[in-house]
Amino acid sequence: MRTFSVTAKNTQKSRIVCRGEVLSKALPAALRTYRQAFLFSDDLVWGLYGARAMRALGSVPVHTMSAGEAHKTPETLLSLLAAMAQAGLHRGDCLVCLGGGVVGDVGGLAAALYMRGIDCIQVPTTLLAQVDSSVGGKTAVDLCGVKNLVGAFHQPRWVFADPAFFRTLPAREVRCGLGEIVKHGALSADIFDALEQNRDRLFDRSFLASLVPANIAFKAEVVRKDAEETGLRKCLNLGHTTAHAFELLDGALSHGEYVLIGTWFEAEIAKARGGDADYLARLQSLVLTALGGIPALPPAEEAARIACLDKKNVSRSDIVLTIPWAKGEYRLLTLDAAEYGRELARIGRLLC
Numbered sequence: 340m341r342t343f344s345v346t347a348k349n350t351q352k353s354r355i356v357c358r359g360e361v362l363s364k365a366l367p368a369a370l371r372t373y374r375q376a377f378l379f380s381d382d383l384v385w386g387l388y389g390a391r392a393m394r395a396l397g398s399v400p401v402h403t404m405s406a407g408e409a410h411k412t413p414e415t416l417l418s419l420l421a422a423m424a425q426a427g428l429h430r431g432d433c434l435v436c437l438g439g440g441v442v443g444d445v446g447g448l449a450a451a452l453y454m455r456g457i458d459c460i461q462v463p464t465t466l467l468a469q470v471d472s473s474v475g476g477k478t479a480v481d482l483c484g485v486k487n488l489v490g491a492f493h494q495p496r497w498v499f500a501d502p503a504f505f506r507t508l509p510a511r512e513v514r515c516g517l518g519e520i521v522k523h524g525a526l527s528a529d530i531f532d533a534l535e536q537n538r539d540r541l542f543d544r545s546f547l548a549s550l551v552p553a554n555i556a557f558k559a560e561v562v563r564k565d566a567e568e569t570g571l572r573k574c575l576n577l578g579h580t581t582a583h584a585f586e587l588l589d590g591a592l593s594h595g596e597y598v599l600i601g602t603w604f605e606a607e608i609a610k611a612r613g614g615d616a617d618y619l620a621r622l623q624s625l626v627l628t629a630l631g632g633i634p635a636l637p638p639a640e641e642a643a644r645i646a647c648l649d650k651k652n653v654s655r656s657d658i659v660l661t662i663p664w665a666k667g668e669y670r671l672l673t674l675d676a677a678e679y680g681r682e683l684a685r686i687g688r689l690l691c
C-alpha cells in the first residue's frame with residue numbers, strides 16, 4: 340500500500356491511497372465517518388462493479404450516467420444534483436465517484452456545487468483516471484462543444500486507486516492511460532527511466548499498475564506546489580496543445596493517443612530549437628512504441644489553425660507550448676501562430 344497527500348494552498352487535504360480491495364475494505368472504512376454516502380458511476384462500470392460495491396456498502400443511494408465523454412454535460416450534472424437532493428444529502432455527507440475520468444469530473448463538480456461543497460471520494464477505475472484525472476481537484480463538464488468549459492477546483496477527501504480495476508479495462512483505454520504516463524515520463528526522469536527500461540512491457544497491466552504510485556506522486560507534488568495552475572501546473576500541458584488540435588480536427592483516436600502524437604510533434608519542435616537531441620530522439624522512440632507507429636493524421640496546417648482558435652493556448656496571436664527539452668526538463672515556448680503552423684506542417688511532412 341502507498342499513501343500520498345496533497346495539501347495545497349486554500350484547499351482541503353486530499354489523501355491518495357494505492358492499494359487492493361478498495362471496494363470491500365478501504366471505501367467502507369472511509370465512509371464510516373459519514374452520516375450518509377451517495378454513489379455515482381456510469382452504466383458500464385456499474386454493470387461490472389455495482390454488485391460488489393453494494394455488497395460492501397449496503398443500501399447506499401446510487402445514480403448512474405451513460406458512459407462516455409458525450410455525456411459529460413450540464414444535463415448529466417443537473418440530473419446527478421437532483422438525485423442527490425432527492426436522497427436528502429446534507430453538508431457533512433459524502434459523494435463517491437466510481438468510474439473513469441468522466442464520472443470523476445462530473446461527480447467532482449457536483450460535490451463542489453452541492454450546498455456550496457460537500458466531501459467527495461474518488462475511486463478511479465481507468466488507468467488515466469488513476470494516474471491523472473482523480474488527482475488534483477480539477478472538475479468540469481463540457482458545454483457548447485468546448486471541453487471542460489464549466490468547472491471548479493474541488494479536492495477529493497480521498498482517492499482510492501486499486502489495480503484490480505485494470506483487469507476489465509479494454510486495451511484502447513490502457514493505451515489512453517499510457518499516453519498520460521509517457522507525458523509524465525517527459526517531465527520526470529525517474530518515470531522516463533522506468534518506461535525506457537521496460538519498453539517491452541508497456542502494455543502489461545501489472546507493469547502499468549506498478550507505475551501508478553510514482554505517477555500519482557509526481558502529479559500530487561506538482562498540484563501541491565500550484566493547485567490553481569498559476570505556474571508550475573502548466574507543465575502538465577506538455578504535448579496537449581498539439582494533441583487537442585488533432586483531437587478536435589480528427590477525433591478517430593483516444594485522447595491518450597493524441598497526447599502521444601502531440602508529444603512526438605513537440606519533441607520535434609524542441610529539437611529544432613536546441614533541446615537535447617539525443618534525449619528527444621529517445622523520447623520519440625518511446626512514444627512510437629506506445630503508439631505502435633504514427634497513424635494517418637489530418638493536414639498539420641489545419642491542426643495548427645484549430646490550435647490558434649483555442650483561447651487556452653493563445654496569448655494575443657501567440658501560441659504557448661510546454662515542450663520536452665532534456666531528461667526531466669521542459670520549456671515554455673511562445674510561438675507566433677503562423678510559425679507554429681509552419682512547424683506543424685514541416686513536421687507533418689517528415690511523417691509522410
Ligand SMILES: NC(=O)c1ccc[n+]([C@@H]2O[C@H](COP(=O)([O-])OP(=O)(O)OC[C@H]3O[C@@H](n4cnc5c(N)ncnc54)[C@H](O)[C@@H]3O)[C@@H](O)[C@H]2O)c1
Binds near residue numbers: 383384442464508
Ligand atoms: N480532472 C482532470 O484533471 C482531468 C485530467 C485528465 C483527463 N480528464 C478527463 O477525464 C476524461 C477521460 O477519462 P477516462 O479516459 O477515464 O474516460 P471515461 O471515464 O470515459 O472511461 C473510458 C471508458 O472506460 C469505461 N471504464 C471505466 N473503468 C472501467 C473498467 N475498470 N473496466 C472496463 N471499462 C471501464 C467507461 O465506462 C468508459 O466507457 C475526460 O473527460 C478528460 O477531460 C480530467
Ligand SMILES: [Zn+2]
Binds near residue numbers: 519579594598
Ligand atoms: Zn490529457
